[in-house]
Amino acid sequence: MSGPSLKVSNRSKMPPFMAMDVMRLAAELEADGGDIVHLEVGQPCSPAPQKVIDALAASMGQLKTHGYSVALGIPELRLRIADHYEQWYGQRIGPERVAVTVGSSMAFAISFLAAFDIGDKIAIPNPGYPAYRNLMLGMGLEPVTLNAGPSEGWVPKLKDMEKWDKLPDGLMIASPHNPTGVVIPDNELKDICEWCDKSGVRLISDEIYHGLSYKGRCETALKYTDNVIVINSLSKYFSMTGWRIGWMILPEQLLNTAEKLAQNLYISAPTPNQIAAIAAFDCSEELDQNIRRYKENRNLLLSGLPAEFLGNAAPCDGAFYIYADISALSVDSINFAKKLLDETGVATTPGVDFDPINGHRYLRLSFAGSTQTMHEAVKRINEFVLTYKRDAA
Ligand SMILES: Cc1ncc(COP(=O)(O)O)c(C=O)c1O
Structure with a gap:
């Protein structure tokens, strides 16, 4: 028609x-x-792990399962995610810095909106996960390409950004990386975090493939800076893509803004899945x-x-x-x-x-x-x- x-x-x-x-x-x-x-x-x-499936089944009759949760997630899950950082990385994170999202995909939207204004430039590795670039374009941000191909040993190099006329407002990294599977060596991760702090560049670290590394455990960027926005989810290591549970660890300065964005963008992540997700960290x-x-x-x-x-x-x-x-x-x-x-x-x-x-x-x-x-x-x-x-x- x-x-x-x-x-x-x-x-x-x-x-x-x-x-x-x-x-x-x-x-x-x-x-x-x-x-x-x-x-x-x-x-x-x-x-999904059996304990998660059991937890979902057990929660179904409970009234609390049926409603919205508060926007940043049920307190028990935020606390369990904070504990996960202590267990996996030895990093103590206050649960108030954890925001539960609808997959890490929603965490991208919240972090881009919370940290950047229209026209801001954000460096993204190339090759890289397409949604970074596509979402940024949709939001009026300007993704700028940071080469991470064979000539760079597949890892984005700080010296390349330093050559630019103007530094970007943000830098997005992902390790292990999609599509290459490359892991940023720990000393380079540290350099990136310190350089971003020194240069006033907002760092976003997509850590969704943590737990899936074949040469030793990856460090979180939180080890080197509290200013980073760390993004993660239950989709990959936890084998729960369709459950749509992700999270962010936010710098204090962005907490309030992120909460308002979450309230307006999605109200809350699916409550039954949040309740069941607590069990994922014990599997x-x-x-x-x-x-x-x-x-x-x-x-x-x-x-x-x-x-x-x-x-x-x-x-x-x-x-x-x-x-x-x-x-x-x-x-x-x-x-x-x-x-x-x-x-x-x-x-x-x-x-x-x-x-x-x-x-x-x-x-x-x-x-x-x-x-x-x-x-x-x-x-x-x-x-x-x-x-x-x-x-x-
Ligand atoms: C690097 C990376 N980040 C984020 C996502 C999105 O994951 P989800 O929204 O399921 O948490 C994916 C999915 O493939 C990915 O590869």
């Missing part, structure tokens, strides 16, 4: 989140009977089994995929991604991913989702699925690459 041409905002004209688009396409193929191997989305195939035995699976999956892909398909892949010391450099085969990652999906049923995410400059040379592979899925992926990709090279010869 056609109607008058009404206004659609210009600022919302952001690029799609391609991993989600590929997921939709793969789901459509699956609904038509396609046999799809999912390497496209960063979502654990394991369920390390069950969750560490997932890590064993990720390690096995990672090794399977790294040892089983063709060298031309992995190329100069990033180190993937954390998270559950391999950022494969397919440039020996193709420099058009969108069409390559499409051909791979069409011909083999293996769904991957084109690198352009994460890097508008060089992403045409990369594909992101998620190994959050089952080990059987990884075996199948290795088999199908090897066959595909053989045919691809024969056809190209």
Whole structure:
């Protein structure tokens, strides 16, 4: 039905989140009977921990489960998250600095609105998680690219920002990183935190992949500064993507603003899920089994995929991604991913989702699925690459 041409905002004209688009396409193929191997989305195939499921079931009859909670989250969960920092990192955090959010995705929106004004510049690593850039654009902020590719050892370098005419208002970092799985070494994290404090740059540290590192535990940026906004969630290590529970640890100066934003943006995170989420922090035995699976999956892909398909892949010391450099085969990652999906049923995410400059040379592979899925992926990709090279010869 056609109607008058009404206004659609210009600022919302952001690029799609391609991993989600590929997921939709793969789901459509699956609904038509396609046999799809999912390497496209960063979502654990394991369920939420049993104690969380039990806690949810036990809470359902209680009246307190049915209403809103206060905007920053139920006190018991805020306290448990504060304790988690003491247990994991030896950092004492006052529970009043914890804000429970609807996934870490909502924490981005709150922190960007709380800390920055329209036109402010925020440095973001490239490649990086697409929602940082897309959300910033939608909010009238200016994301500025900080290279974190092979020439930088995949870690953003402070010296690059120091060369700029004007320092940015903010800096966003993520370690372990999506899409590369790279972990910022502890001494560099310390330097970044100290430099931000010294330079008056607001630091936001996305720590959503903490707990998923294959070479020792990651430190939180809170160890080095109280001015950082730390963002995390139950989606990845805790295997609870759909529960939509995230959190922020805020500097005192932003608490009041963040509370008002939360009240107006979402009122509260889902109350039953908040109640059940308290149990998630006592499930390390069950969750560490997932890590064993990720390690096995990672090794399977790294040892089983063709060298031309992995190329100069990033180190993937954390998270559950391999950022494969397919440039020996193709420099058009969108069409390559499409051909791979069409011909083999293996769904991957084109690198352009994460890097508008060089992403045409990369594909992101998620190994959050089952080990059987990884075996199948290795088999199908090897066959595909053989045919691809024969056809190209
Ligand atoms: C780096 C990073 N941050 C944040 C998110 C969003 O997570 P959620 O909103 O489920 O907490 C993701 C999801 O893949 C991610 O990769």
